[in-house]
Amino acid sequence: MRTYVLAVLVVCxxxxxxxxxxxxxxxxxxxxxxxxxxIYMIEDIAAQFSGxxxxxxxxxxxxxxxxxxxxALAPKIEAALRAISDKPVRFIINTHVHGDHTDGNAAFGxxxxxxxxxxxxxxxxxxxxxxxxxxxxxxxxxxxxxxxIAVHLNGxxxxxxxxxxxxxxxxVVVFFTKSNVVHMGDDFFNGMFPSIDTExxxxxxxxxxxxxxxxxxxxxxxxxxxxxxxxxxTTELRAFLTMLKExxxxxxxxxxxxxxxxxxxxxxxxxxxxxxxKDIKADEFIDTLYNDLIR
Numbered sequence: 561m562r563t564y565v566l567a568v569l570v571v572c573x574x575x576x577x578x579x580x581x582x583x584x585x586x587x588x589x590x591x592x593x594x595x596x597x598x599i600y601m602i603e604d605i606a607a608q609f610s611g612x613x614x615x616x617x618x619x620x621x622x623x624x625x626x627x628x629x630x631x632a633l634a635p636k637i638e639a640a641l642r643a644i645s646d647k648p649v650r651f652i653i654n655t656h657v658h659g660d661h662t663d664g665n666a667a668f669g670x671x672x673x674x675x676x677x678x679x680x681x682x683x684x685x686x687x688x689x690x691x692x693x694x695x696x697x698x699x700x701x702x703x704x705x706x707x708x709i710a711v712h713l714n715g716x717x718x719x720x721x722x723x724x725x726x727x728x729x730x731x732v733v734v735f736f737t738k739s740n741v742v743h744m745g746d747d748f749f750n751g752m753f754p755s756i757d758t759e760x761x762x763x764x765x766x767x768x769x770x771x772x773x774x775x776x777x778x779x780x781x782x783x784x785x786x787x788x789x790x791x792x793x794t795t796e797l798r799a800f801l802t803m804l805k806e807x808x809x810x811x812x813x814x815x816x817x818x819x820x821x822x823x824x825x826x827x828x829x830x831x832x833x834x835x836x837x838k839d840i841k842a843d844e845f846i847d848t849l850y851n852d853l854i855r
Contacts, residue, residue, distance in 0.1 A: 583608055583611070583630065588608045588636060589606040590636055591605045595615075596740055597739025597740065598617060598716065598739055599617055600615075601613055603790075611659075613788065614637065622649070623647050623650060626655060626785075627661040628652055631664050633664065634667035637664065651673050652672050654676035656677075657679070657683040659692060662680070662684065662699070665699035666698055669700070674702055675701055675704070676701035678706055680732075681701045683760060688759075688760075705722070716739060718734060718735070718737075720732045725766030726766045726771075727746040727747050727756060735778075740781065741784075741785065744785065747770055748786040748792070748797060749788045751796065751836065751838070752840065753837060753838070753839075758855075764849055767804060771800070775794065778794055780794055803836055815853060821846055825843045
């Protein structure tokens with residue numbers, strides 16, 4: 561099991577590590593795995609947490625990265641990229657604001673163009689105390705958008721769309737239309753309870769709405785890169801959505817019955833979802849859902 565950032569486990573934020581909580585780079589092992597067409601995924605190959613999954617488009621025009629993990633991992637990311645392409649990284653698309661997906665901007669932004677939703681830039685500029693210090697200028701997106709944007713490179717139409725108030729209010733999902741691959745960012749934690757960062761505009765109802773809409777848009781045979789977890793298909797994504805609907809309904813019923821979060825934990829209301837309780841445990845997820853749904 562990955563050793564995730566302590567801040568995540570304590571307050572159920574995202575894997576937005578503060579400076580002192582970055583992974584031990586010496587222990588991190590990552591690799592580029594072929595997904596489909598000209599798309600790869602850079603993922604962990606050992607127990608040490610390295611940040612969110614990176615999507616990679618390769619071809620004669622250069623490389624497009626979807627997210628870039630932590631800045632200290634840039635040499636290892638570069639090594640993984642060199643194994644599949646000798647072209648430079650031309651563009652980076654951030655799926656959302658959290659540090660395990662954007663901290664590498666500080667390294668790659670020196671020679672690549674960063675693209676993100678407007679809220680990502682705003683939140684990177686302002687920071688969030690010790691959890692997320694303000695980002696340096698080199699790490700800020702230089703191209704931002706409200707609803708959608710397209711990058712046409714390597715014969716691939718790479719389309720990024722904003723999905724509102726799910727994991728955060730900065731979320732972007734990326735479609736590689738030719739290769740039939742979708743990068744979901746942290747709107748999808750494959751096979752595990754997700755973090756929902758309400759302090760950054762996230763909500764479980766928004767996440768459920770996003771996934772319901774996206775499943776109507778994603779081809780049934782598409783490959784799906786989650787923000788965390790193994791490469792997936794629409795089968796795993798539908799299972800994730802079903803889990804969110806069912807667990808939310810359970811907590812809402814408890815709220816209507818005037819029960820506290822502690823009472824719901826004592827009742828073990830999510831005991832039927834033990835297989836999802838990996839890095840975020842059931843009690844922590846109860847707190848996340850309860851505090852969100854009671855607002």
